Amino acid sequence: MKSKKLNVVLVGNPNTGKTSIFNQLTGLTQKVGNYPGITVDKKQGTCKLLDGSLVTITDLPGTYSINPTSLDESIVLETLLDNENKEYPDLVIVVAEVENLKRNLLLFTQVKDLRVPAILVVNMADQMCRKGISIDLEGLEAILKTKIVLVSARKKEGIADVKNAISNYKEYDVSSLFKISEKIDQAYFDEIKSSLKEFSLYKSWLLITQQNHVGFISEDSKRTIDTFKLDREKLKKYQHKETIYRYKYINDILKKVYFVDRSKGFDLRSKLDKVLTHKVFGYVIFIAILLLMFQSVFDWASAPMDFIDEFFSDLSVWSKESLPEGMLFDLITEGIIPGIGGIVIFIPQIAILFLFVAVLEETGYMSRVVFLMDKIMRRFGMSGKSVIPLISGTACAIPAIMATRNIGDWKDRLITILVTPFTTCSARLPVYAIIIALIIPDERVLGIFSMQGFVLMALYVLGFASAIISAYILNKVLKVESKNFFIIEMPNYKLPSLKNVFFDVLEKTKAFVLGAGKIILAISIVLWFLASNGTDDFTNAEKIVTENSVGKNISEEDLESEIASFKLENSYIGVMGKMIEPAIAPLGYDWKIGIALISSFAAREVFVGTLSTIYSVGSDNEGTIKQRMAAEINPVTKEKRFNLPAGMSLLVFYAFALQCMGTLAIVKRETRSWKWPIFQLVGMGVLAYVSALITFLILK
Amino acid sequence: MIHTVADLHKGEKGIIDKLSFEEIPLALMEMGCIPGKEVTLMQISPLNDPLYIRVNGSHFAIRRETAEGITLVKRLCDEI
Numbered sequence: 001m002k003s004k005k006l007n008v009v010l011v012g013n014p015n016t017g018k019t020s021i022f023n024q025l026t027g028l029t030q031k032v033g034n035y036p037g038i039t040v041d042k043k044q045g046t047c048k049l050l051d052g053s054l055v056t057i058t059d060l061p062g063t064y065s066i067n068p069t070s071l072d073e074s075i076v077l078e079t080l081l082d083n084e085n086k087e088y089p090d091l092v093i094v095v096a097e098v099e100n101l102k103r104n105l106l107l108f109t110q111v112k113d114l115r116v117p118a119i120l121v122v123n124m125a126d127q128m129c130r131k132g133i134s135i136d137l138e139g140l141e142a143i144l145k146t147k148i149v150l151v152s153a154r155k156k157e158g159i160a161d162v163k164n165a166i167s168n169y170k171e172y173d174v175s176s177l178f179k180i181s182e183k184i185d186q187a188y189f190d191e192i193k194s195s196l197k198e199f200s201l202y203k204s205w206l207l208i209t210q211q212n213h214v215g216f217i218s219e220d221s222k223r224t225i226d227t228f229k230l231d232r233e234k235l236k237k238y239q240h241k242e243t244i245y246r247y248k249y250i251n252d253i254l255k256k257v258y259f260v261d262r263s264k265g266f267d268l269r270s271k272l273d274k275v276l277t278h279k280v281f282g283y284v285i286f287i288a289i290l291l292l293m294f295q296s297v298f299d300w301a302s303a304p305m306d307f308i309d310e311f312f313s314d315l316s317v318w319s320k321e322s323l324p325e326g327m328l329f330d331l332i333t334e335g336i337i338p339g340i341g342g343i344v345i346f347i348p349q350i351a352i353l354f355l356f357v358a359v360l361e362e363t364g365y366m367s368r369v370v371f372l373m374d375k376i377m378r379r380f381g382m383s384g385k386s387v388i389p390l391i392s393g394t395a396c397a398i399p400a401i402m403a404t405r406n407i408g409d410w411k412d413r414l415i416t417i418l419v420t421p422f423t424t425c426s427a428r429l430p431v432y433a434i435i436i437a438l439i440i441p442d443e444r445v446l447g448i449f450s451m452q453g454f455v456l457m458a459l460y461v462l463g464f465a466s467a468i469i470s471a472y473i474l475n476k477v478l479k480v481e482s483k484n485f486f487i488i489e490m491p492n493y494k495l496p497s498l499k500n501v502f503f504d505v506l507e508k509t510k511a512f513v514l515g516a517g518k519i520i521l522a523i524s525i526v527l528w529f530l531a532s533n534g535t536d537d538f539t540n541a542e543k544i545v546t547e548n549s550v551g552k553n554i555s556e557e558d559l560e561s562e563i564a565s566f567k568l569e570n571s572y573i574g575v576m577g578k579m580i581e582p583a584i585a586p587l588g589y590d591w592k593i594g595i596a597l598i599s600s601f602a603a604r605e606v607f608v609g610t611l612s613t614i615y616s617v618g619s620d621n622e623g624t625i626k627q628r629m630a631a632e633i634n635p636v637t638k639e640k641r642f643n644l645p646a647g648m649s650l651l652v653f654y655a656f657a658l659q660c661m662g663t664l665a666i667v668k669r670e671t672r673s674w675k676w677p678i679f680q681l682v683g684m685g686v687l688a689y690v691s692a693l694i695t696f697l698i699l700k
Numbered sequence: 701m702i703h704t705v706a707d708l709h710k711g712e713k714g715i716i717d718k719l720s721f722e723e724i725p726l727a728l729m730e731m732g733c734i735p736g737k738e739v740t741l742m743q744i745s746p747l748n749d750p751l752y753i754r755v756n757g758s759h760f761a762i763r764r765e766t767a768e769g770i771t772l773v774k775r776l777c778d779e780i
């Protein structure tokens with residue numbers, strides 16, 4: 001029998017280059033999955049050792065300590081405590097960074113005290129000379145009773161040494177380092193030691209300090225653990241003492257083996273900080289970067305998006321022509337292909353946005369943005385860390401909501417999740433574009449500003465403003481327990497690694513396509529069904545329309561679109577549109593717009609496509625849709641249907657309403673309850689309806 | 701008068717005396733905020749909050765309210 005693959009896990013502080021090392025070791029074999037029951041990403045890959053054997057490498061979430069402060073971090077503790085799990089590591093690689101060795105060793109000593117085989121990989125070794133750092137490696141290895149490998153992931157140096165060290169996983173010492181009992185409470189810890197013989201002392205201590213039982217523990221041990229539980233105050237006191245003594249222990253070690261010649265250090269950090277966190281330049285640079293980002297998201301993405309759009313409509317036409325007729329094939333050509341197209345079309349914008357976010361994070365700049373923006377965001381009940389999700393929201397709310405995970409405080413995070421869908425996402429853009437073109441004259445104000453552009457910009461401002469104002473209100477109203485405090489590391493500036501950025505963008509884009517895509521696809525199929533089935537009139541549409549048009553001299557093409565339009569009117573979705581007409585009539589809409597509103601629930605941009613069918617335009621050509629829409633007359637007032645009041649009302653409605661199933665699903669996933677997505681849907685829906693009503697009444 | 705990290709001027713240093721919070725966040729200590737350690741105020745955010753500090757080899761930012769809970773032994777008028 002072939003022996004099972006080795007399990008190796010990577011543990012380390014954020015910003016140590018842990019992920020770079022993971023990327024170097026696993027390359028394209030890496031996959032992102034989920035830990036059972038929770039939404040933390042689980043990154044795994046396969047690494048081929050020098051002797052050809054394969055090992056599984058897991059990149060655990062970055063953490064400063066084994067004591068978790070977030071859901072992501074608790075994974076590290078759970079993985080290392082649960083030795084009954086089949087994924088329990090055969091070897092732990094603790095990744096440290098040469099400059100922050102002291103803080104990194106805190107985590108290393110904690111891991112080592114669990115008595116698992118652990119080695120230390122010190123990254124960014126190429127920086128040692130430049131920073132004037134020297135380490136007595138052999139001395140440190142002897143004290144820490146481990147193997148130390150110096151690497152420089154950026155220069156791909158030392159990776160082979162890491163692989164060699166993995167091969168020798170059986171040789172490592174598994175004794176603990178730090179004597180926890182002596183300094184804190186000798187009697188108490190001695191008692192633990194003799195009562196819980198099955199675990200290492202540190203493991204018993206960690207099991208005692210956790211609120212819930214972690215991993216697989218026998219009922220007997222659970223009872224014993226419970227007898228050692230301390231009251232809150234004493235527990236904190238002991239944990240503090242432990243941290244103090246652990247640092248003292250580390251400081252004493254480093255004094256012997258770690259030397260810094262400060263005169264050699266070139267301080268890039270303070271030079272860049274001076275400019276990037278400057279009270280004027282700091283904000284100017286941030287705004288400039290934002291502008292560049294928006295510019296790129298809309299500019300660079302337009303060519304690939306047009307290409308994707310064309311490709312899918314060609315594919316749809318081609319398959320319609322080449323596939324035989326029938327229900328199943330209709331589903332493919334009219335439901336599935338456009339459905340997939342509706343997802344794929346957003347990939348360019350989302351990937352570009354993620355590219356920017358990844359680069360800004362890799363360089364260490366994002367922490368400075370958080371530093372600059374925290375005070376402002378706090379006034380509105382959020383945190384500096386909310387800036388990134390709000391920016392990402394302009395591409396798509398789904399990845400933006402996923403990006404809220406690193407906001408430690410639950411209330412800050414919840415408010416950010418709730419208000420992010422107000423920001424003008426790219427799916428609103430096609431809707432805005434066509435309505436603006438219809439109701440706002442293509443004129444210039446003062447000879448420079450385009451009126452249409454001005455309205456579009458106003459809608460973006462409206463999106464941000466409503467996000468911020470609703471955050472302010474939610475902050476006052478919501479009663480949510482949260483006690484996490486704000487702390488953010490200010491990492492060293494570095495050049496982004498292409499490999500890391502590539503994998504980051506790939507992984508997040510994949511998560512969007514697979515996560516949101518499934519829902520958009522499912523809804524597209526439901527909508528297709530509702531639009532392609534209907535009442536008796538629907539079934540007999542061809543006959544009825546043809547009979548009515550006898551003697552009216554209609555071209556074949558027009559007849560066909562008449563039929564399509566008549567069919568839609570009598571399809572289930574058409575019936576639904578008519579059903580909601582009394583409710584939306586006060587906003588200035590008719591049942592046709594009602595259909596578009598209903599179909600927008602899958603994704604907003606479906607609006608344009610639906611209108612093109614309703615107004616019986618054969619193609620998706622915007623010019624023609626516009627003409628038909630412009631010609632539409634309101635039978636009661638005899639005015640144009642898409643006049644200024646109705647159009648503005650529609651714009652306001654789309655700005656506020658949460659017409660996105662994907663967002664609802666992701667909010668459900670991230671808040672782990674249906675309460676918040678339903679609150680969002682109803683709240684934003686009511687706001688949209690009321691504001692649209694007011695807009696219509698004022699302008700009428 | 702008790703000095704805290706929040707009283708430091710930009711570039712100034714101090715030695716941590718104790719962390720006086722109702723409930724001291726363990727994470728703050730684990731980042732390196734340990735009594736006896738030297739703390740340097742690196743930058744103050746333009747709106748006066750948060751504060752960007754260096755302590756025990758770590759660089760991180762905390763809010764003013766947290767900084768007010770970190771009391772200092774004495775002031776070293778030592779500009780970096």
